[in-house]
Amino acid sequence: MNKSLLIILTSFSLSAMAQSHTELIVKNKIDHMTTLAREPMVCEHPNGTLFVSGYRNGSGSPQLWKSTNEGKTWQKVDVGTTDQGAIGNSDVDLFIDKKGNIYLLSMTYTQLPENLDGFDYSSMKGERIAVGVSKDDGQSWNWKTISENDYDDRPWITATTDGTLHIIWNDGKGIHHVVSTNEGETWLNRPDISKKGGSSFLANGPNGQLAVRVTPLSASGQQMDEGIDLIRLSLDNGKSWKEVTIPGKRTWTKDFSGVPRWVEPAVWDQEDKLYLLWSEGNTLKLGTTHTNGNAWEEHSIVQSKDTLYFPYMEMSEQGILCTWVSGFNENTRHHAAILTIEEGNIQINALEPQKLDIWSRFQTDDYQRATGGEYFPIIPLKNGNFGMVTTIQNSKGGREGFTWWELQLNKF
Numbered sequence: 001m002n003k004s005l006l007i008i009l010t011s012f013s014l015s016a017m018a019q020s021h022t023e024l025i026v027k028n029k030i031d032h033m034t035t036l037a038r039e040p041m042v043c044e045h046p047n048g049t050l051f052v053s054g055y056r057n058g059s060g061s062p063q064l065w066k067s068t069n070e071g072k073t074w075q076k077v078d079v080g081t082t083d084q085g086a087i088g089n090s091d092v093d094l095f096i097d098k099k100g101n102i103y104l105l106s107m108t109y110t111q112l113p114e115n116l117d118g119f120d121y122s123s124m125k126g127e128r129i130a131v132g133v134s135k136d137d138g139q140s141w142n143w144k145t146i147s148e149n150d151y152d153d154r155p156w157i158t159a160t161t162d163g164t165l166h167i168i169w170n171d172g173k174g175i176h177h178v179v180s181t182n183e184g185e186t187w188l189n190r191p192d193i194s195k196k197g198g199s200s201f202l203a204n205g206p207n208g209q210l211a212v213r214v215t216p217l218s219a220s221g222q223q224m225d226e227g228i229d230l231i232r233l234s235l236d237n238g239k240s241w242k243e244v245t246i247p248g249k250r251t252w253t254k255d256f257s258g259v260p261r262w263v264e265p266a267v268w269d270q271e272d273k274l275y276l277l278w279s280e281g282n283t284l285k286l287g288t289t290h291t292n293g294n295a296w297e298e299h300s301i302v303q304s305k306d307t308l309y310f311p312y313m314e315m316s317e318q319g320i321l322c323t324w325v326s327g328f329n330e331n332t333r334h335h336a337a338i339l340t341i342e343e344g345n346i347q348i349n350a351l352e353p354q355k356l357d358i359w360s361r362f363q364t365d366d367y368q369r370a371t372g373g374e375y376f377p378i379i380p381l382k383n384g385n386f387g388m389v390t391t392i393q394n395s396k397g398g399r400e401g402f403t404w405w406e407l408q409l410n411k412f
Helices: 014-018
Strands: 005-007 022-033 038-044 050-055 064-067 092-096 102-109 126-134 142-147 153-159 165-170 175-180 188-194 198-204 210-215 230-234 242-244 266-268 274-279 283-289 297-304 308-316 319-326 333-342 345-350 378-380 386-394 399-411
Touching (some): 022 333, 038 092, 038 378, 038 386, 050 092, 050 102, 050 386, 102 153, 102 165, 126 153, 126 165, 142 165, 210 266, 274 308, 274 319, 283 308, 297 319, 297 333, 308 378
Antiparallel strands (some): 005 297, 022 399, 038 050, 050 064, 092 102, 102 126, 126 142, 153 165, 165 198, 175 188, 198 210, 210 230, 230 242, 266 274, 274 283, 308 319, 333 345, 378 386
16 A cells, blocks of 8 residues: 555544455456547446447547457447437446446537647537437447537436436536436436536436536536535436535635546435545545435545545445545556445545556646546446446557456455
8 A cells, every 4th residue: 555545434443444354456457559538437238248438539429449258358339420420529428227228428529630839728618418329239329419509518327216317417507407218219308407517427326316416617617606516416316406515625726726626426325325525635535414415424535645636436235436546747646445334434445556557648848647537437347346447648658548447355
C-alpha cells in the first residue's frame, strides 16, 4: 500500500482491519490497443459477453468493443453508419436490460480541427444526444436522436424496476428527461428533473427509485449555477420528484481549479439505502441514508496527502465498488476498492495504487501524466470478480486504447 494513503474506518479499529483475511488484487490485466477510448463504460451481457465503450473526439460514430472470452481478446462492434443515426464522439453510457437488450448512449461534441493553431476552444460545445438499441447481442442497431440542442451534455441511461427506460442530460438550461416503455422503440418527453444544474449521475433503486445528482456545472462547464448542489429523488419510477439535501462540503469552479469535480456517483443497495461518494480534497467520503435523504450518515473512507478526486461507484453483492484518482502530473494514481458495511462498521479492501499509461491528451512541451477523463468504471461480474476499464492515452508512445482489469478478492 502506498504510504501516502491512510485508510480511515468509521467505528472500525485498525487492529480489526489488520485481521481481515481478504485483499483486492489483479487477476487479469489486458491492454487492448485500438483507437483512443476516453471515459470508458463497461457492461456484462446476460450471456457473459463483455461490452466496452469510450469516446474519441475524431470519430464519426460511437465506439464499442466486445469480448466473449472474459476480456482476453476484444473485437470492434459495428454499431451502424452515420446515415443510420450512429453519431457521437463524446460522453457515452452503456446499459443492458434483463432481456439482454443493449443500449448505447452517445453525445456529440464539436470536433477538433487537424491544425489547432489559433483554435478557439471556447467555441466547442455539445451538439447532440443519440441512443442505439441492439436486441441481437450487438449484431444490428436501431438509432434514435434524443436531442440536438446547443450545449447538450453528460447523458445517462438506466431502467426502473417496472422496465421503463430513462435518459437524462443537461444543456445549461436544466436537466432533461425522456422515457421509453417499449425497449427504446419510441421515447417520450417528461418534465425537466431540474430547471438548473448539471446531470452528474443517475442511479436506480430496487423498488422504482431514481436518484439524480444535480451539480452547479452544466453545458460542458460553460454554465455555473451557484447554490445548485443536491439530489433529485423519485420513488415512483420517475413520475414525480423531490429535492434532497446532500451531506458534505464542496467547492465548485468552472476551470477545475482546487478539487476537480464532475461526476459524483450515487448507488442504491437492495435494502433501499442510498449511498453518495464525494471528495473533500484530501478525504474521500461516503454518505448513507435509509430515510430517502431525510437524514445522512457521513463516513471518511480514505485520507491522503494528495488530492483525491473523480470518484465512481457501483453496487455489488459483495459490497460497494468504487474508483477514484489521486495526485496530479507525475503523482497521478488510479485507485479501486471494495467497501463493506456491517452494523455501522466499514471495511475497505483497496487495490494497490496504479501508475497508468495515461498522458496529456495533446502532445505539448509539458507532457504530463493525466487521468484519461473524469471517471473510470468498475462493475461486478457474474463469476464473482470485478471488472474495471481504464484508458490508454499515450500519443507520443504511439499507444492508444483501453485496459481491461479483472479484480478479485483474495482470501488468505
